[in-house]
Amino acid sequence: MGNIALTGNSKKVEFNPRNYDDLIKLTESVRKQVDLKEVPTIGIICGSGLGGIGGHIKDAQTLPFKQIVGFPTTSVIGHKGNLVFGYLGGKYVVCLQGRCHPYEHGMDLALCAMPVRLMHQLGVETLIVSNAAGSANPKFNYGELMIIKDHIFMPGLAGFSPLVGVNDPRFGARFVSLNDAYDRQLRQLAQTVAKDLNIVLHEGVYVMSGGPQYETPAEVVFYKTVGVDALGMSTCHEVTVARQCGIKVLGFSLICNICNTDAEKSVDVSHEEVLKAAKFSGDNACSFVIEFISRL
Numbered sequence: 414m415g416n417i418a419l420t421g422n423s424k425k426v427e428f429n430p431r432n433y434d435d436l437i438k439l440t441e442s443v444r445k446q447v448d449l450k451e452v453p454t455i456g457i458i459c460g461s462g463l464g465g466i467g468g469h470i471k472d473a474q475t476l477p478f479k480q481i482v483g484f485p486t487t488s489v490i491g492h493k494g495n496l497v498f499g500y501l502g503g504k505y506v507v508c509l510q511g512r513c514h515p516y517e518h519g520m521d522l523a524l525c526a527m528p529v530r531l532m533h534q535l536g537v538e539t540l541i542v543s544n545a546a547g548s549a550n551p552k553f554n555y556g557e558l559m560i561i562k563d564h565i566f567m568p569g570l571a572g573f574s575p576l577v578g579v580n581d582p583r584f585g586a587r588f589v590s591l592n593d594a595y596d597r598q599l600r601q602l603a604q605t606v607a608k609d610l611n612i613v614l615h616e617g618v619y620v621m622s623g624g625p626q627y628e629t630p631a632e633v634v635f636y637k638t639v640g641v642d643a644l645g646m647s648t649c650h651e652v653t654v655a656r657q658c659g660i661k662v663l664g665f666s667l668i669c670n671i672c673n674t675d676a677e678k679s680v681d682v683s684h685e686e687v688l689k690a691a692k693f694s695g696d697n698a699c700s701f702v703i704e705f706i707s708r709l
């Protein structure tokens with residue numbers, strides 16, 4: 414994957430997401446465009462339709478992705494494409510109000526995970542990453558939340574990892590352990606918060622497929638057989654990079670559709686339906702995130 418030529422102020426700029434010095438330049442450009450009140454030690458990534466979380470941020474400063482030279486764009490409906498700084502649950506945070514999906518960017522995983530490296534440069538130590546997902550677990554219902562306890566990173570297993578290529582050690586280790594990728598203490602805290610808020614919170618395994626097509630019934634059966642609970646098209650590349658940087662992760666999925674396992678049944682899934690579910694349960698997700706942050 415080559416460098417990306419971008420135009421900023423009519424000047425052609427090259428940005429290589431695998432180049433550490435380019436990341437530093439991008440970080441500096443962000444710092445220049447916002448007046449940081451504190452070090453944001455908490456980062457949030459909003460999944461499809463979950464950008465409402467960013468709307469709760471107080472004293473917010475919003476920087477659109479397109480104002481940051483080198484930043485990948487997002488074209489998926491339900492992803493605003495802003496970096497929002499401010500206070501949530503009493504803590505100073507940086508929030509990606511929308512994410513960049515690998516299927517939007519020629520499966521350039523390093524580019525799509527770059528915002529996590531930016532967060533690390535800005536001082537993030539804990540990442541709350543969310544997504545909209547389909548369910549393969551019969552115990553899960555539409556609109557419920559699932560804490561990710563582990564993942565299966567399909568593109569990563571096929572060689573599409575954000576860590577592929579020459580590794581600049583300033584990014585972190587060449588070989589990254591993904592044991593305990595989803596921090597156990599954070600998961601325990603999440604369960605306590607959900608109980609106190611009376612929110613149903615499952616725990617399970619998330620699979621990231623490359624997308625953008627949804628799964629066939631046979632693929633859903635395949636995933637179910639290998640222990641998958643929730644199916645999506647994001648998150649794993651971000652978590653992989655977060656762990657390389659030493660950031661602790663809490664991940665959760667909002668269950669937006671129940672995946673069909675029967676080829677004889679005609680069950681349609683669409684992004685509109687996913688967004689509808691996210692809207693339906695968005696308030697729960699927001700309260701959960703705000704309360705969780707307040708207890709960190």
Ligand SMILES: O=P(O)(O)O[C@@H]1C[C@H](O)[C@@H](CO)O1
Nearest residue numbers: 460461544545646647684687
């Ligand atoms: O950004 P997320 O993972 O929440 O987006 C999900 C997966 C696809 O991008 C899209 C499918 O409806 O929503």
Ligand SMILES: Nc1nc2[nH]cnc2c(=O)[nH]1
Nearest residue numbers: 545546547644645646687
């Ligand atoms: N891969 C995948 N991603 C989703 N995002 C929301 N629903 C789904 C789904 O059923 N499958």
